Amino acid sequence: MSETYYFCPLCITANVFQTYSSLFKHIREYHRDDPSFGIRCELTVFCGFRYSTFDSYRRHIYRCHRSLIDSSDDSKNNISSGIDDIHFMEDFSSDASFNDESSIADNSDSSIYVDEEVDEMEYNFLNMNPITVPVKEDKLSLKEFAEFYTRVLLELREYHLLPQKIVQCISSFISTLLDMTFKLIKIKTSTSAFIPTNDLDIVFAQVISIINSISKNEYQFLKQCKNFFNYEAPTEIILNKNEERAYYIPLKQSIRTMLQNETLLKSITDNINSFSNYVAKDKDLILSNRQGCCIKSNMSRRENSNVLLLKLYTDGISVTNPIGAKRDFHKFTCFYYLLDDMPETMRSKVNSIGLFCMCYSKHLNDQNNAKILMDVLVNDLNNLQNEGITIACPSSRIYLVFSTVSADNLGANEVGGFQKTFSSGSFCRHCLITYEQRLIPLTDISFVPRTKLKHDMVLSQVIENNDDKIIQGVKCCSWFKNLVGFHPTESLPPDLMHDVAEGLCPLIITALLKEAIQQRILSYAQIEERTSSFNFGFNDLSNKPPPIKKQHLTNSNVIGTASQRLCLFKLLPIIFYDIIDELALFNLYTLLREIISYLYAGIMRKSWLPYLDALCKSFYSLMVERLPDHVTPKVHFLTEYCRSIEKHGLPILNSCMRFESKHQYFKQIVNRSLNFKNPLLTMSKRHQLRQCLLNKLASSRFSPSITVYSSRLIEFVKFSIPIQRLLKKYVNETDSISESLSIYYHDLKMKQKSVFVYDLIHTEEIPIFCQIHHLLKINEKWFAIAEKLHTKAFNEKLWAYEVEYTGTLEKIDIEHCLDLFPHCLDIYVVKETYYINLLVRLTKR
Template identity: 25%
Template sequence: MFICFMCSIEKANHQDLIHHYKTSHNLGHNSIYRCAQSNCFRAFQSLRSFRRHIVSHNVSDRNIYSELAPSLNFNTDNMIENYNNLDITDNTQDPCNVNACCSNLQPTSESFSKKNENVRKSTAAFALSLYSNPYLNRKCAMKIIDDVSELVTGVIGTMLSELSPNDDTPNKNIVEAISNSFDGLDTESKVIKYFSDRNIYTPPKKFTINENVTVNTGNSTVMLRPMLETGAIVPLRAVLKQIFELPNFLKCSTSIPDVQSISNFTQGNIWKQKLVGKMDENSLYIPYFLYFDDFECNNPLGSHAGIHSIAATYYTFPTLSADHASLLENIFVAMLHKSSSKSHGNASIYYELIKELKSLEQNGIDLEISEGVSKVYFILGMIIGDNLGLNTVLGFAKSFSSNYYCRICKAHKNIMGKQCKQDDGLMRNRHNYNTDVEINNVTTTGISERCVFNDISTFHVVDNFCVDIMHDIFEGVCHYDLTHIIVYFTESITLFTLNNLNNRLQLFDYGSGELNDRCGIIKHEHLMKSKFNMSASEMMLFVHIFPLLVGDLIPEDDEVWQFFLTLLEIIDILLCRDIDNSTLLYLEALISEHHESYVKLFHDTLKPKHHFMVHYPHVIKQVGPLRLIWCMRFEAKHKQLKRTASLITSRKNLPLTLLIKEQLTLAHRLYTGKGCETRIELGTRISEPLNIHDYLKDVIISDDVNLANSLNWVYYNGIKYVPGMILVISNRTCYNFFKIKFICVSSSSNNIYFLTEQIDCIGFNYHLQAHQLHQRETGLYRLIMPQDLIYAPTFCHIISNGDSYCRIKYI
């Protein structure tokens, strides 16, 4: 019998007792329960823990049978004694061979311990997945764990305990494993301790930026109370060791393609200079980038906008392949602090971070990987970000109307307004930089303070050749240029109206792969302000399709259209992932021509973002393709932190709260062992297994490829492929175009194949900067795998005269 500790009433089983507590005494999940069984006076802080305890007081089966024996007219003692006297070697006395069956079912203590540990690991993984879920705050995660724990250990565990015998049997062990599955994981602190003890979760640390005092009034008294401005930082040494011991992560970070053109940061001049004197054959040197930027956590239009703005420091590894470097999970958070703390200076903010970075460069990390122990040194390659963020962190002028705002050269703003080529004699170097720091006059030098990151031996700010084509081109130059161009065509010579352009824009066939990237309507006030209501990705798409929108309405000899085509060629080169020396010379000529035409045609001065373009060819030589250092993916990383902040009502220590969430997310990745792997998401099957041999009759096909399932779509490394898309394969002389007929996945290896039909290419139309295609059935089929593609899938677009054109772009 089970006794209520409040009214001493007796209940037949513990379920009735718990029901009595809820209905008669209004006790809930978090009430205090006391055990009133004989010789037990324990108190429990929750119903879940009390339920687990009260089950242990369950009366044994033998005692129950002994109590019921008089009414049932049989003696349990005699039954047990008679069974014990059975001759188990005589099958006539044990016809069901119970002992043999039980001995086979009885698990060893070692096997049960292993299974029990597997249950614990699965429960821990479940708890960690909730804490790392980007759509749940930690309080909600804890509530879900409480509810699931009560269901599993309470309801299900209780039901199984009633069905299991009382002695040490497999069912008894299973009940114990289920009932104790959430032990040690029932609070957030216990979950964090569980993974911290296993070196999976690395907690962030608080650091002090500034100490101050504040006035506190209360009870008619005025008191001075100390106030600390703090930030949150990740212990990089421990975290980098965990990251690079993930499967294939180190391999993906050190496998650089062997090509003659520049395709990676390590092929630039800056990295070669950093490695001078560090060529130890037994060690690895891995570059990393730091990124600095601010993001708004609150409603940007609300009354509290800007109060809790956060300054974020991210780091990433430029040697990762493009497929993996673009993943947000491979952009890691190093430090967070409030933007308002910048008033205390960079030295106090980044002191702890710089100390960590110097240790990584000088001492390195010993990685334990499958090949053995490897010594790895991490070297700061570049500090990247948008123009304002970089000028602030690196100690340059924060105003772009100042006399010397450029980080790369010392040209005056009056010169920059008309400068079309880089002046090598005005480039910043270590000598004139040190002189300018000593002068300590931002008006005449453009330097507000010495860069604190110069304390790192392999880094100097004048060698930090960073430009951002996302903000410079797609949120700057494209807006300036296209507003002038559209005003010229719609108002100056009136080849078409703004309504005509908007109609074509809305009716344009983007294709099923780009439905999420439609461009919005252009209004007249946008043209007057030289600013479209478009994001960087929308502007990139708008420029890409603009020739197909209105190119057929414009004469081929129009000089403004030639100016636009020059801009288009510049953008196509900047988006390339590998660039050779001849292309760099051509890019330099295009930028010079573009700037001269801009000043001549529109009678306007060049803007600061125009000026940064003159340094692009030189920067590419130093650090590699500019697409690898733009801010596009880092801006997307902001969204993750903003989403987490929107789930949190408290703003007491927001940087630490956000960083704890990021570390829990990283811990979940470490726990599941997710390294660098190909990401494939399959659509639904649309037909019976496809016999590819019917299309490729003269080609020898392996059994893996021959019979495959046809799908309606597939995501491969974040890119969606659907039937009807155009794939582009190029060689040194021409481009070949193929339309996807079927998307196939082999039934044995899950490899992806595109069964395509080749399309005739009539030629390249320079006026539209597009290839004209003849869409007819050629009967020429080819099997293409997605990993062989370097150009993004696209679609054929039909212009007003009925011709089909296709513009290509890099993945």
């Protein structure tokens, strides 16, 4: 019988190959990067297409001629003996490295700590449970196999954000590996009568069929996600014109799926009960939004006690299409939701924020479009409030009550039907101040607050006039006018992020540094050098601001994110410690800094509000006196926070900061998918795929955990004598002790040398700090060995606590380190004195 030979069409000399697999290997190794790559497939009479890149040629071969790559001469296959396989496995095992704690303990000096920063998305992925088949082997069926493989593809797509083409390529590789595995099994069992190869053939054929079917196209993949992961597709809303669409996710099913997680529901219930108990014991405390009078009014409409608060957020998100002639700028309006009663450790996670709706911002400029969309959203929200959600819980039904809408000032004014300009007229949605009156000190006047009755009267007049004329800042009806529990004067709280972090903080920073330049205390170059070379502490490093350059001060624009600007404002006295008190405007800094310490507090007291109100009015009046040209609307908005606290609860809980982080996910999706034909559908669909995966992994998503990426075993005698004396009360010398440089507790990184608030003493509630020396795992529980620091005084110039080391060690449970303040702090050295910069005012529950 004649043999078939293969020739390389790309070589100058005719190289001959006995098998196509050897030819393909040759092309891959020697010609894949040829700039003039071009090859025509003539393996069958049906082929004949020419391929100009190796990747396109490879895809064709794997799809149409895979058998030629996998096939080999039978005699060569049979030559391979069991001894060769044993030698191969022995070599493989000897080369493999295992993370065995005993081997680490034997050579502790060679242990390597993995101590690198990871972003939130990577951290969430690292925290996922290993992929396992959650069924017994005797009950394993093709259905469980299909579910497992769908989850694999879902993780590849929604955690690694891989395109569908890459997922299909991975499926093709897996099919090839399984095909090779099957052939190896046939070879090894060809001489045995105990394993029927026909049965194996059928099973592997079915497995390969399932793999190829799931990743065949988008429809099949979404179908399997719906079967196994309860994927809910976004609902399309056709607006005024056929080509104008929006997409929304019905809230009832989304929240029901979320609340079916017993851990989450129990945490929310415990959080509500805990706050109620604390407030019953100390009525001066403000712990949650439930204590706001407007939210209390909404909750009073519901007789049932099983009530959860639902917060909405809206903002615009911008992406750019950089592709050739179709390059364009896209701006979308997003609506998110959040269960307002979640514990802080859960609500701070971006994954706890759900998507409600997405649409093009320009479509909302049309009143008919806005009405069509808002009618759908409002009906969905009202049905959720009226009917509740049936889930498996003791009461069987949970009711949702609308709380507030968080947004920036422009977005809030648009939602509420107020004017969208802040440079004229009645620009404030909280009171009736006009732009011309903003320069009147509040010592001479107080402005009339807006009320429901007055607002409705003005709105009726606007509607009656029907001439688009703005009256007292009211332009039109609110988008949510028919939403149960919503009113423009009571449901749109101010936002700390836009008002303070992005508004007042950079304003005061710029004013102080400009004064330093005008007084010839510092030059532009010196300011840039100080801000670029300052050594930020580890816990502040993630919010390190960019250097301040001349053009930034000239344009009165301190660049950076809200977190970076707030960090710079917090550390400004330490960065410029030698000149800060020489500035005449430093009083403005100290006033605003004290105001921020109250507004950003996670726990407040009602008795603080009169003093806070006086501080805000003093700051406003001083701004009018010292910097009248810089009295922006945001300076006025600061005076509205005390009234807002009474209405809506803690300002920090109404901040847009975490909602803004949600935008980054969608921007990443658009930039990676490069789909600008219908980006709304792409973003909403990919978000729902991610959510269905997270809901399946709900146990790891919401359960409190301590995550350690690297640790080492350490002998008891290796510790210093003071630590041995401390630990002797709790461990034996033979007990296993693990040490780590850093751990993640509720997604917060705790590291050696970090500082936390240990206690509050005296009537003034002076904080006592501890610095972590060791992070140890003893008897399956993590502890911090920390040194207590003595708080000597509060330095008003640096706005920081002066501390000194005491040498007193404490063994503290990790779970109690962050009870008083859920963040780690840094120590800064100024003139050989140690200082801790604490942003907020603390109080005990």
